[in-house]
Amino acid sequence: MRICILGGDGYLGWPTSMHFAARGHDVLTIDNMGKRLWEARAGVAPLMPIKPFPDRVADWNASYQGKPIRHAVIDIATDYAGLRDVLTDFQPDAIVHYAEQPSAPYSMAGRAEAVDTQQNNVIGTLNLMFVIRDHCPGVHLIKLGTMGEYGTPNIDIEEGWLDVTHNGRQDRVLFPKRPGSLYHLTKVHDSANLEFACRVWGFRVTDLNQGVVYGIETDEIAADPANRATSFHYDSVFGTVLNRFVVQAAIGQPLTVYGKGGQTRGYLNIRDTLRCVELAAMNPADEGEFRVFNQFTEQFSVQQLADRVAAVGRSMGLYVTTQHIPNPRAEMEEHYYNAKHSALPALGLKPNLLTDAMLRDMIAKVTDNRDLVLDSHIMPSIRWDQRPARPKIVRGAA
Amino acid sequence: MRICILGGDGYLGWPTSMHFAARGHDVLTIDNMGKRLWEARAGVAPLMPIKPFPDRVADWNASYQGKPIRHAVIDIATDYAGLRDVLTDFQPDAIVHYAEQPSAPYSMAGRAEAVDTQQNNVIGTLNLMFVIRDHCPGVHLIKLGTMGEYGTPNIDIEEGWLDVTHNGRQDRVLFPKRPGSLYHLTKVHDSANLEFACRVWGFRVTDLNQGVVYGIETDEIAADPANRATSFHYDSVFGTVLNRFVVQAAIGQPLTVYGKGGQTRGYLNIRDTLRCVELAAMNPADEGEFRVFNQFTEQFSVQQLADRVAAVGRSMGLYVTTQHIPNPRAEMEEHYYNAKHSALPALGLKPNLLTDAMLRDMIAKVTDNRDLVLDSHIMPSIRWDQRPARPKIVRGAA
Numbered sequence: 001m002r003i004c005i006l007g008g009d010g011y012l013g014w015p016t017s018m019h020f021a022a023r024g025h026d027v028l029t030i031d032n033m034g035k036r037l038w039e040a041r042a043g044v045a046p047l048m049p050i051k052p053f054p055d056r057v058a059d060w061n062a063s064y065q066g067k068p069i070r071h072a073v074i075d076i077a078t079d080y081a082g083l084r085d086v087l088t089d090f091q092p093d094a095i096v097h098y099a100e101q102p103s104a105p106y107s108m109a110g111r112a113e114a115v116d117t118q119q120n121n122v123i124g125t126l127n128l129m130f131v132i133r134d135h136c137p138g139v140h141l142i143k144l145g146t147m148g149e150y151g152t153p154n155i156d157i158e159e160g161w162l163d164v165t166h167n168g169r170q171d172r173v174l175f176p177k178r179p180g181s182l183y184h185l186t187k188v189h190d191s192a193n194l195e196f197a198c199r200v201w202g203f204r205v206t207d208l209n210q211g212v213v214y215g216i217e218t219d220e221i222a223a224d225p226a227n228r229a230t231s232f233h234y235d236s237v238f239g240t241v242l243n244r245f246v247v248q249a250a251i252g253q254p255l256t257v258y259g260k261g262g263q264t265r266g267y268l269n270i271r272d273t274l275r276c277v278e279l280a281a282m283n284p285a286d287e288g289e290f291r292v293f294n295q296f297t298e299q300f301s302v303q304q305l306a307d308r309v310a311a312v313g314r315s316m317g318l319y320v321t322t323q324h325i326p327n328p329r330a331e332m333e334e335h336y337y338n339a340k341h342s343a344l345p346a347l348g349l350k351p352n353l354l355t356d357a358m359l360r361d362m363i364a365k366v367t368d369n370r371d372l373v374l375d376s377h378i379m380p381s382i383r384w385d386q387r388p389a390r391p392k393i394v395r396g397a398a
Numbered sequence: 399m400r401i402c403i404l405g406g407d408g409y410l411g412w413p414t415s416m417h418f419a420a421r422g423h424d425v426l427t428i429d430n431m432g433k434r435l436w437e438a439r440a441g442v443a444p445l446m447p448i449k450p451f452p453d454r455v456a457d458w459n460a461s462y463q464g465k466p467i468r469h470a471v472i473d474i475a476t477d478y479a480g481l482r483d484v485l486t487d488f489q490p491d492a493i494v495h496y497a498e499q500p501s502a503p504y505s506m507a508g509r510a511e512a513v514d515t516q517q518n519n520v521i522g523t524l525n526l527m528f529v530i531r532d533h534c535p536g537v538h539l540i541k542l543g544t545m546g547e548y549g550t551p552n553i554d555i556e557e558g559w560l561d562v563t564h565n566g567r568q569d570r571v572l573f574p575k576r577p578g579s580l581y582h583l584t585k586v587h588d589s590a591n592l593e594f595a596c597r598v599w600g601f602r603v604t605d606l607n608q609g610v611v612y613g614i615e616t617d618e619i620a621a622d623p624a625n626r627a628t629s630f631h632y633d634s635v636f637g638t639v640l641n642r643f644v645v646q647a648a649i650g651q652p653l654t655v656y657g658k659g660g661q662t663r664g665y666l667n668i669r670d671t672l673r674c675v676e677l678a679a680m681n682p683a684d685e686g687e688f689r690v691f692n693q694f695t696e697q698f699s700v701q702q703l704a705d706r707v708a709a710v711g712r713s714m715g716l717y718v719t720t721q722h723i724p725n726p727r728a729e730m731e732e733h734y735y736n737a738k739h740s741a742l743p744a745l746g747l748k749p750n751l752l753t754d755a756m757l758r759d760m761i762a763k764v765t766d767n768r769d770l771v772l773d774s775h776i777m778p779s780i781r782w783d784q785r786p787a788r789p790k791i792v793r794g795a796a
Contacts, residue, residue, distance in 0.1 A: 111528035123513055130509035154569040171552040173574035189587040200728040200782055330598040384598055
C-alpha cells in the first residue's frame, strides 16, 4: 500500500510512519515542524530529545532493510501547491491525517493561539480536501478526530452517527457534539467539512475519534529507543493525563488531579493507535462513506488513573501522593459516560489493556530518563475561564 | 441602545444600520468592503449602483435629523487590533454580526474561494469572540446564521436545540446539522464556536438561523431609494431565488428552476429581517445562553415561487415562462420539510407575507430599472459536483 502520513513528526505520526514502513508499505511522511514551533512557544519539550525530522528519517532508513520512508516538509495550511504537487506525484492509496495543532490548553491560551489552532487545523484540512478532490480522487482519507468532540453527554455515545426519532419521524444524523475547547472544536469543524465532502464529492473518509493516548513505546521504538523515540510529553500543554501521572510518580511529584477527578474518558495504548490506523487503512471506507470509529479500548476516570499509578508506583518503592488542584478546564467532574467502541474490535483489534505490568514498565522507562524531566511545566498555567485578558503562555508559566 | 453592525455595507447590514438609526439608537457600522471585492471577482454587480460606504453613510447623516451613524472600515478576520480598539471605545449594548462571505456558490467555486470563505467567516468570528470576552463583556451578540445549516432532515427542525431520548436516557443537544455548501458549513462552525463561548465564558448570544430573504425596500430605503438603495442581487452567485425570479420576469427571461423545484425552504421579507434583529436586540439572551431563533415567516418550494411570480407577472402583461435546468447544487429536490419558527412571533413579529401585491410591487420596481440588469450572470456557472478541477469562476461564466 502507498500511504501518506501527514503530521509525521509528531507523537503518533512518527511511530505510525515506522509502523507502516516496517510492514512493507510505501510511506511518504510529511510535516510542517509546527509542533516544534508550538513547543518552543509554550516553553516545553518532549522527555527524550528528538533529532531533526530529516535525521530521524535517515536513521530509520539506514537501519532498515525494506523500502525507505520518504519525507517532505510542507505546511498544508499555507502551501496548497506544495501539498498538491507531492501528492499528485505519490498517488497514495491512503492518507493518515494527524497534521493538526493537538493541544486543548494551547488553543485556550489566548487569541493568537486560538486563531493559530483553528486556522492551521481547519484550513489545512480544507486544502487537503481540494487536493484529494482534484488530484487524488478515490484515496481513502483516515483523519484523526477525538472523543473530546462528543463532550460528556447524558446519553450513550455512538460511533459518529445517531438514529433519531422525533415527533414520530426518523433520521440518521451526525452524533451531536459538545466539544470542550477551541482545539476540540476544530476537530468538529473538520468532521463537518469532511462529511460534506463524502456526501457531495464521494470521498472515502474514516474519522477516528480517538481517546486519550498513553505510552512510550512501539515495536519499532523498542528496537532502537535512542534513535527512534517519539515525542513523549508530560507537560501541562501537550502531555496527556496518564503520561503526566507516570512522570510525576517517577520524579516524586504529587499526581495532580484536576478538580474532583470524576472526569471519565476513553483511553488507549499508543500501540493500539497504530493498529487501529492500520486496520482502518486495510479496510477502507466506501465511496461516499463518512465512517466514524470510536478509537479507545477502556474507560477510566482521572481519579482511577491516579489510584492505579500510585499503587503501582508504591509497589516499586516510590513515594507517590495524589493532589487535587483547581480544575483549569471548564468540564463536568461527575457525569454519565458510556461510549460505544465496537467497530475496531470487529475489524480485529486486540487491545493492549492497561495492566499493572504496563504501568510498571512505563514508570521504569521514565525513571531511567528522570534527569531529563523539566518539572516547571507540569502544573497547568492556562485556565479556560480566563477573562479579561491575562498575560499569554509565552510570557511565563504559573 | 448602542448597537454595532458588522457587515454594515451589505444587502442586510446597510438597511439594518439605517433601521436602528431611524429609531433613535446609537449606531456604529463596520465593514471591510469584502463583498465588493467578491462581487468584482465573480464579475457581478447589484441591480442599483451603490455609492462608496463613506458616501452612503454621509448621505444618510445629511438627510436625517437624529444621531448620525458612525462607520469604520475594518477587516475583522485580519485586523483584530482595529476591531478591539473601536469596540473598546464604543462599548456597544448589542453587536449584530453579518460580516461574513454570504454566498454558497462563491464558496463552491474552487479552492481559493472555499479557503477565503472559511477563513474570513470562522476567523473573523473568532477574533470577535476574543474582543467580546476581553473588552466588551456582557454585550449581546446577535449573529446571523442560516436555515441552510440544518439541511433537509427527515424530522421536524426545531429552533437550534433538540431534546433527545436515546437508550432510555435524555439530553438536550444542538440540533444536528447537514449543511449544503462550504459557506453553510462556516455558519455551522461559527455556531459551534459561539455555543462554546456561552458555555465557558458566559456569552449572551442570539443565533438567527435565517431563511432566504427577498425584497428591495425598507421604510428607510423607500424614503430615498436613489441614495439609500441596498445591494439587491439577482445573479447566480449572490442573488437569492425569489429576487432572481422577479428580475427574470421583469426582463423576459425564463424563470430558471434548478432541477425538479421541490426544494422547500423558509423565506422572509427583508423588512422582517430588520424587525427580527430589532426584536432580538430588545430582548437579549441571558448570560451563558446560546439562543437560537429560526428566522423566516413562510415555507415555499422553488416551484411554488416560480408559479407565483409567473402568475403575477402575467397579470401585469409580461410574458413569463419557467424553465427547469440541471441543478448545479447537490441537494434533495423532493423531501420532507417542517421547520419550527415560533420564537420571533412570540416576541411580537408581525410578518409581511408574500402577497401578490408585494410581488407586483417588486416586479414593477425592477422593471423601472430593467436597463441596469446584466443578464449574462443569471444562469449558474458553479457546479457543486465539479471534479476534477475546472477553470474558476473568475475566468469566465458558463
